Amino acid sequence: MTAYWISTYLEVLDTTKLQAYAALAGPALEAAGGTFLARGLPEAVYESGREQRSVLIEFPSVEAAVAAHDSEAYQAALEALGDGAVRDLRIVPGA
Numbered sequence: 208m209t210a211y212w213i214s215t216y217l218e219v220l221d222t223t224k225l226q227a228y229a230a231l232a233g234p235a236l237e238a239a240g241g242t243f244l245a246r247g248l249p250e251a252v253y254e255s256g257r258e259q260r261s262v263l264i265e266f267p268s269v270e271a272a273v274a275a276h277d278s279e280a281y282q283a284a285l286e287a288l289g290d291g292a293v294r295d296l297r298i299v300p301g302a
Contacts, residue, residue: 209301210269212241212276216260217293224291231284239275241266265301272298 219225233243245263252258266272275281276298
């Protein structure tokens with residue numbers, strides 16, 4: 208069953224660190240089987256929605272998404288990000 212990695216950026220504190228993270232995270236997550244479906248700021252926000260950067264990545268399974276997060280390559284990306292952003296990250300199984 209597919210799984211989705213949903214990440215929202217509650218606050219960006221350092222764009223240089225965010226750029227360093229993105230340079231490492233994208234290739235790491237793609238190498239781990241992830242496919243980027245959406246990323247960026249919302250075009251429309253409803254109800255209690257927020258104007259914040261969001262990223263949606265599809266993985267073949269929850270296990271693959273968790274393994275991608277825990278991989279050495281992605282952990283290096285997180286180290287580069289450090290305190291550069293406050294994020295909310297979820298891995299959700301597909302329906």
